[in-house]
Amino acid sequence: MGEKLFLGAKVRKLREAKGWTLDQCASRLALSPSYLSQIETNQRPATARVLISLTRAFDVDASLFDLEGDARLIADLREAVTDVAATAEPPSPAELKQAVNNSPRMARLFLQLHQDYRRLDDRLKTLNETLGRDEKQLSAPALPYEAVRDFFHYRDNYIDALDLAAEKLAESIDINGTSHPERTLEKALGDLCGVRVAYQDGPMRRYDAAARILYIQPSLPVVTRCFQMAHQLALICFADLIEEELARADFELTAATDVCRIGLANYAAGAILMPYRRFLETARELRHDVDQMRKRFNASFEQVCHRLSTLQRPGWRGVPFYFARVDMAGNITKRHSATRFQFARFGGACPLWNVHEAFSAPDRILVNLSEMPDGSRYICIAKSVAKAGGSYLEPDRRYALGLGCEIEYADQLVYTAGLDLNGPPIRMGVSCRICERLDCKQRAFPPIDRTLRVPQNERDVIPYALG
Template sequence: MREKLFIGPRLRLLRQARSWTLEVCAARLGLSPSYLSQLEANQRPVTARVLIDAMRVFEVDAAALDAADDQRLIADLREAAADPVSGEDAPGLGEIKQVVTNAPQFARAYLALHRAYRQLDERLKQTEEAVSLDERGAASALLPYEEVRDFFHYKDNYIHALDLAAEALAGELGLEEGAGVEAALERRLESLGVRIERSREFDLLRRYDPETRTLLLGAAQPAATRAFQMAYQIAAMTLSDVVEAELTAASFRSQSAAQVCRTGLLNYAAGALLLPYERFRETARRVRHDVEQLSLIFQTSLEQVFHRLSTLQRSGARGVPFYFVRLDRAGNITKRHSATRFHFARFGGACPMWNVHDAFSRPDAWLVQLAQMPDGVRYVCIAKGVVKPSGAYLQADRRYALGLGCEAQYADQLVYADGLDLAGPSAPIGVSCRICERVDCTQRAFPPVDRKFEVLENDRRWVPYSL
């Protein structure tokens, strides 16, 4: 049975953005004002015909009326509402869905308030720690990073104006698939008056001196890394007006967050320059999203390809919606981007049943998992371990796990899904233990914060309590 679609708040926002009265909008949609009023109040689901008419009248694609943002908002609000700080029982999933569906702006305001509380609480804890340890400079860079993550998260990890500008710049530079990319980038930097030098510092990626206009690149770094750093510098010097416009529109709460986002946007632009949207999307489709082939064709790193695949959400030319995540060995999520309904934990660790954790023990293998989230959506999850040599015996290599995935409905477009039994069982995974709904998971670290539990004094099992 197909799930009913309610798009009331989106219809209302689209109508109000055009300053149309209910009567004017209803006439354009071929509906009665009372029927449109019921649609906007989510008292009636939208039909296929009305949905198509709305796309035509408002001149938007289906994504503007899609409920993917609702799913993200539901997941984020559920996790925030389950925070034990409130001292009250968390609202049920049904109540949260009603709030998101009928009052999305209220839901976002609640999330902003909760985020502000968490930031204040974190600062207080850091202050106490700094005083107790007699240390200075305990200010954390984590909180601005979280604000920037939300910025990209709610934009589906796609920045339209910047992507278009980077694609046009790639055509201007004549960048071809893997053919003299580094040389073409060097020529453009020279035309900008930048001199390129190599450094033997083992941990250096890029250092730019604006006074001497010298770009220092780490000689020990792979060619793909050097190319990316040159692309970053070109973007910083030629696309800064587009980047600053995005920052102004974002209205970050702190200068630190704006600085973090500026770097993120320039990284985005560098990736879009090396992997131009249309050419990369078509090539990815042709090779069925084989990451290794794409890396060889475009002469980029695996991580750059993983990241770029998660950004292909241009209106009218969308690619497969992927999530991308990078974890360190401690389980910290150091990068996360998603154009899917896949939910990442905002606080606490990720689900131990997720195959991305296994990639550290098998860095030479590509791991593929058919997984199902508690909301019933199934995903093809791809994981790959990456070792980045330090270049020195006494310096530890950097190790990461990269994760990429999409909903199972796109499995036929993935080479990694060949041989998967899509009709068979799927691995049950969740967001994190603190909000996971599964009652039969043997890998639970602790009970969910929004559920009552009972300690089993005379019945010891793998999990020592029942929900």
């Protein structure tokens, strides 16, 4: 283990859930009570031997003690406290790490409080636009998508129970053993769910539960039609599993529960069309060549990228990727990450991220080496895609897709061919509002935790100096 494992809060929570005293637990772990007490209070890290004992005594997977989730929580907490601290000195990285290690629940509650503060602040700033509306609209609940994004974010974008069930279902209907997946899915819906598929203009997908008819828009690309059928198959076949996940998530807002139900069905649909082990083996064989993989699995470029970001099954992990979809205004409409790569929770993304450049290079795949302020380096892949509107009066929808992983996995990617991995990287950040790079010429506005000075008799690319 390269990094020390401070597992105090997790060990204490597991022990209390078992109802064991400190002495009872120490005996099961073959440790002294004082040593276990020091582990629980994060005075001592857990060794590899202790980690093995913990997984056996509590009958849990070692991935439960993975520090990647803590790293994401620390990064989110850093952005929040920087925002709150404003011109005051924010907590150091060591203090934030200690807070997450000792009180992860308190850290999550602080993040929730900060999100509430941001939303209230935004509403107050736009109060002049809302005057005249009733009070219920002024106090409307937050968008549920934020809660759902965090749900997937802190699960490493991998839902084990659904993924396993989807893989088993895919094998039973032999989805990848046919050259006509659409017919296979139609048959599966009929045989397993008693649902008939009909093609009709209108919404992309509409299910008549009373008549048990699934209506699919015929003008959609075949890969989209297949995905919509797989979505409905998942909603029916995995209803109990999905509801169990929703109960575990315990969202405060009903709308968030509804959004997450669709998100979980979409997740399962991707897992049916691209079953885990076969997909992972193909990814390794083809060195993650998305174009070749989408042909193998009758999927779109976006669907393959999204699926690549979910390959985090314990004991059978793939390359940890981030995946994002960005519209032409810079809004991140999808974001998933199994890496340390951080997406801006508030404000715009870094203008140096090559996903923005993809719009000016249609049908090309852009690849570069980028470095984040913490020194971590990423292979960043970007490509623009268009989704047909269907008529002259309905313009095409255009997006840019971003896919990336840390440089240590570069040898597993076909996209690093010809890329100088030892050359100078693009110096990226998360967002201008919290970026530590004081010399960036692409800065849109000063970071919120720095004082600034505006010279009266001097002008550079950035019209101010940062303290």
